Amino acid sequence: MIRRPPRSTLSSSSAASDVYKRQLYSLLILVIWIVSCSQTSEQDSLREISEGSVIGAQGENDTYVWKGIPFAEPPISDLRWKAPKDPAPWSDVLQALEFKPACFQRSSWGVEGDGDWGGSEDCLYLNVWTPELTPEEIKDSKTQLPVMMWIHGGANVVGSAHVYDPSLLVAKHKVVVVTIQYRMGPLGWFRHPALSQDGASEKDKSGNYGTLDTIKALEWINKNIGHFGGDPNNVTVFGESAGGHNTAAIFASPLAEGLYHKAIVQSGIMSTGSIDAAESFTPEDRIAPTTSGLEVFSRILIANDMASDMEEANVLQSEMTDEEIRRVFYSQEPSDLFGAASDSSPKRNGMTRVFPDGHVIHKGGIQESFTNSNLSRVPIITGTNKDENKFFNSLNRNFVEWGPATGLYKTAGIDEMPLAIIDPDYYEALNFYGSSFWKQRAVDTPSKQLIDSGHQNTYAYRFDWDELSTINGMDLSQLIGAAHAMEILFVFGSFDSYIIKNFLFGEGAYPAGKKLSDHIQSYWAEFAYSGSPGKGRNNDLPEWKAWSSDREKYIVLDSENDQGVYMSSVEYTQEYLLDRMSEDSRLSDQEKCEMLFGLSYGDGNGVSKEVFNSFMGGSCQDRDYSIILDMIESSEEEILEDLDNLDE
Numbered sequence: 001m002i003r004r005p006p007r008s009t010l011s012s013s014s015a016a017s018d019v020y021k022r023q024l025y026s027l028l029i030l031v032i033w034i035v036s037c038s039q040t041s042e043q044d045s046l047r048e049i050s051e052g053s054v055i056g057a058q059g060e061n062d063t064y065v066w067k068g069i070p071f072a073e074p075p076i077s078d079l080r081w082k083a084p085k086d087p088a089p090w091s092d093v094l095q096a097l098e099f100k101p102a103c104f105q106r107s108s109w110g111v112e113g114d115g116d117w118g119g120s121e122d123c124l125y126l127n128v129w130t131p132e133l134t135p136e137e138i139k140d141s142k143t144q145l146p147v148m149m150w151i152h153g154g155a156n157v158v159g160s161a162h163v164y165d166p167s168l169l170v171a172k173h174k175v176v177v178v179t180i181q182y183r184m185g186p187l188g189w190f191r192h193p194a195l196s197q198d199g200a201s202e203k204d205k206s207g208n209y210g211t212l213d214t215i216k217a218l219e220w221i222n223k224n225i226g227h228f229g230g231d232p233n234n235v236t237v238f239g240e241s242a243g244g245h246n247t248a249a250i251f252a253s254p255l256a257e258g259l260y261h262k263a264i265v266q267s268g269i270m271s272t273g274s275i276d277a278a279e280s281f282t283p284e285d286r287i288a289p290t291t292s293g294l295e296v297f298s299r300i301l302i303a304n305d306m307a308s309d310m311e312e313a314n315v316l317q318s319e320m321t322d323e324e325i326r327r328v329f330y331s332q333e334p335s336d337l338f339g340a341a342s343d344s345s346p347k348r349n350g351m352t353r354v355f356p357d358g359h360v361i362h363k364g365g366i367q368e369s370f371t372n373s374n375l376s377r378v379p380i381i382t383g384t385n386k387d388e389n390k391f392f393n394s395l396n397r398n399f400v401e402w403g404p405a406t407g408l409y410k411t412a413g414i415d416e417m418p419l420a421i422i423d424p425d426y427y428e429a430l431n432f433y434g435s436s437f438w439k440q441r442a443v444d445t446p447s448k449q450l451i452d453s454g455h456q457n458t459y460a461y462r463f464d465w466d467e468l469s470t471i472n473g474m475d476l477s478q479l480i481g482a483a484h485a486m487e488i489l490f491v492f493g494s495f496d497s498y499i500i501k502n503f504l505f506g507e508g509a510y511p512a513g514k515k516l517s518d519h520i521q522s523y524w525a526e527f528a529y530s531g532s533p534g535k536g537r538n539n540d541l542p543e544w545k546a547w548s549s550d551r552e553k554y555i556v557l558d559s560e561n562d563q564g565v566y567m568s569s570v571e572y573t574q575e576y577l578l579d580r581m582s583e584d585s586r587l588s589d590q591e592k593c594e595m596l597f598g599l600s601y602g603d604g605n606g607v608s609k610e611v612f613n614s615f616m617g618g619s620c621q622d623r624d625y626s627i628i629l630d631m632i633e634s635s636e637e638e639i640l641e642d643l644d645n646l647d648e
Contacts, residue, residue, distance in 0.1 A: 041095060044134045049224040052090040057097050059129055061171040066128045066228075067162075068100035071220035072213065074122035075183060080330060081195050083203035084124060084216040100125040102160030103184050104334040111160050117335045119160070121187065126180045126217055127161055129170045133229045144231035146528040147221060149260070150179045151214060151239030151246045153267075153485065156352035157185045157338075159242070168493040173525035173537055176230035178221060182213035182246070186341040187334060189352050191278040192293030194325035202359040203255075207278065211249050211354050211361065218250070218259035236262040236528040240488055242351060244268025244442075249354045252361055252369035257376050262531055264381040264524065266491070267388060267484060270442055272365035273353040277346075281314065288346035290353075297325060299340040300332060348602045370449040379531040380450070382443045383461035383554070387481035389434035394418060394479050398631070399427050409472060418474050425586040430595060431481075433581055437599055437606055440572040443554065447547040448571070458547045459533055460554035462568070463487040465516055467509035467559055477506065487557075490517040491524060512559040519565060520557060542566060574607060582616050593620035594628055601632060 045056035045064045059065035072084035079085065102111045103123035111118040130145070150166065152159040161179040170177050182188060188210030196205040203212055214237075222232045237260045239247040244265040250256045251263045277290040298313035306328075307313035317325070356365040362372075369375055394400050400421055405414040421427045443460050450458040463486065468476035480486075495501065495514055505513055522536035523544055529537070533544040533555075542565045544555045552567035570576075581592055596615060600606025613621040 041097060044132070046093070046135065047227045049227050050089075051087055052092075052094060054094040054096050056128070058132075060165060060167040062132050063129050063167040063170050064132055065167070066096035067098055068125045069094070069096050069128065070124060071126050071180070072124040072216050075124060075187075075209070075213075076121045078330070080121070080187065081190065081204070081209060083201060083209070083212045087220075099127065099160075099162035100181070102162070103181050104187060104338070105154075105158045105184055106338070108158055110163050111158065117338070121183075121334055123181045123183070124213055124216070125161075126178050126220065128225075128228055129166050129177045129179075130228050130230070131171060131174055138227070138229045141229065144226065144234070145174055145176050145229050146525075147176045147178065147225050147230040147232070147235045148524075148528050149217060149221060149235060149237050150177060151182070151237065151243035152179070153239065153241030153243040154184070156188060156210060156242045156245070159184070164488075164492060165494060166492050169491070169521050169525065172493075173521060175525055175528055176225060176228055178217070178225070180214065180217040182210045182217075184210060185352060186291075186296065186337045188213070189273065189354060190293060190296075190341075191275060191355060192297060192325070192329070193279050194297075194322040195293075195329070197322060197326065202357075206357040206360040207275075207355045208249075208357060208360040211246065211253065212255075214246055214250060215253065215256050215259065215360075218256060222259055233261070234528070235260040236264065238264035238266065238524070239268070240266035240485060241268065245270070245351070245353060248366045248369075249361060251377070251380060252354075252366040254362065254375075255360055260378065262379045262527060264527065265383070265442070266487060267384050267438075268382065268442055269351060269353065270366050270370075270446060271350065271353060272356045272361065275355050275357065277349075278355065282344065282346050286346045287348055290349055291341055291344050291346065295344040296337070296340045297329065299343055300328065300336060303336060303340065304328070350602050367446075367449075370446045371453050373453040373455070377450075377455050379457035379459070379527070380455075381459045381461065381527060381533065382446060383463060383487075384435070384439040384443055385463040385482045385484060385487055387431055387435055387466065388438050388484045390431045390480045391483035391485075393427070393431055393434070398422070399430070400479065406472070417472050418479055419472075420474070421478060424478070426591070427478075429584055429586045433577065433595060434599055436572055436577050437574075440574060440577060444572045447553070448549065451547050451549055456546060457531055459527070459544060460547050461544075462554055462556050463490075464556055464558035464563060465490065465513065467506045467513060467561060469503055469506045469509075471503065487520070490520045490557075493517045493521055509559065509561065512561040516557065516559050516565075574611065578607070578611075578615060589616065589619065590623075592616065593623055594625070596620065597625050597628060598632060601629075 040057060041055045042058050042064060047054050054066060054069060056064050056066035070087040072087055073079060075084060101123055102119040104119040104121050105111060107113040107116055107118035113119060150164060152161055152164065161181050164179055166177040169175065189207060191207035221235055225232050237247050237250050245268045247263050247265050248268050248270055250260065274290040277288045278293050280292060282288050282292045282295045294317065298310055298317055301307040301313040301316055307316050354361050356363055362368040369377060401419045402416045403419045405417045409417055439462065447458050447460045464482050466477045466481035495517060501510060519536065519541055522541060523533040526537045527533045535541045535543050545552055545567055547553050552569045553571055554568055556563060556566055556568050558564055581596065596606060596612060600612055
């Protein structure tokens, strides 16, 4: 029996892309969902900012919170696919008491809407949390607080700032946290030659509208955060998954220089989109690194009954003027754009990523910021979770047996639950290599490049906590472990809900998990204060040292019930991982080839074709992988169908 290779979390078929996006957000909702009720205003939270007066409310954990402050003009009508503009001033006091809608996206847990779609194009708002400081205390204080700007994840197609409550981090470590929204999908990162009309600015031509939104939020912070007690000269950007990618994009953007001073990239993706692929038709084999803006437009023509099929639409598009194309583009509802973009997604394109346009992002992409010593670079933390891929692979029925829910779970409306891992040894090997290659690409290689290019303030981590509960006979520690997004719970300390205490943590795991969360928050806060996580805010934790080429490299963050917190010198290089795979007794040679093929299937994953062909003396290059490809893609469709059923 041929076992399917791992479904890469960055796989690029339309199904895979949607699966990744929705799985990620589903996990975020499961582990850190916060229900935010309407609040009454708090007079001591009245602030005068550059656009007018704004008043907030009391937040959790003795904080003040301001929700839904505009940091840009609504990017609607003729501002669609344009760099964000400064927000208009207001005359009355802005009641910043409720979150604004998420940016437009498919409906999902936490972002409800009409039918399949939720959110709004009018979405460029941010939220501010501070300790309870009166205006007088801010005025009289000689010390401003460090600022941390959080960028949510969701593959740059789903997600929302309102899901996250950083109040515990704010109160415990006296920092200011700002959570932001940004345009996503084909509204956030999109290129078509007709959109680069004469007279357009370099920003407008870039296609990096979501990136420009994050930079505009930094500009707002620079102008206004002092009124909240924050220090505009000490700003840390941090984010997870797509938010980590967008943090890395800020690290690689010349336009962001001087607006921020430190960066934390949690489980980020360091590759970039392809301008050539975006501005060309998708090839016949449908293998491309980025969605084609031309194909998106042709599908829009068909949806608007202007063409009957793709061939006719492509011909019509070639005959239209740029002005005619723009007129059609701007007349579309956002749901039509997202639908056409989803239908246009090629094989192996990965998540929605920034474009290396040479103005917003260096021509050399994010990687140039790791290797070019002439660039201005700030202290940076990068890290991944030990079992990044496990949550995604747990949904694959080739690896995990699922069956009908029973008892309490059935009563709660859950139809199916995982019953057993089909082949535990294979499952562990599959997830080790998938997660480890992610770490190699996103942490170890960039860290080494930074150090080799003279950037000493480079810190790295691996998050290992996996002391989960057993539910319905299934040990979640084995099933999902230290999965993608799990560390967010520890960064924000969102431990007090009944569900988390009683269903997420295994027996006896809660006290040690809470202590690990305290450690992680202390490291993050100390980095925000000083640019080095050191020994934490109280100088009492194991020292987190900078990456060293010849000594210890990254810190392992684990519970005292397990390994604890310690520095590791084991570097994850391609050579190290390939050597381990070639000698792995859990796998046959056939399975090793299939696994590496699966890991390398999507854009930016695994290894290059040349490295693959030389693996194990070249024994993998002449094998037939057509069945494996069919299995990968059919598996992705099954997972997407499962998620549809979960949403219902």
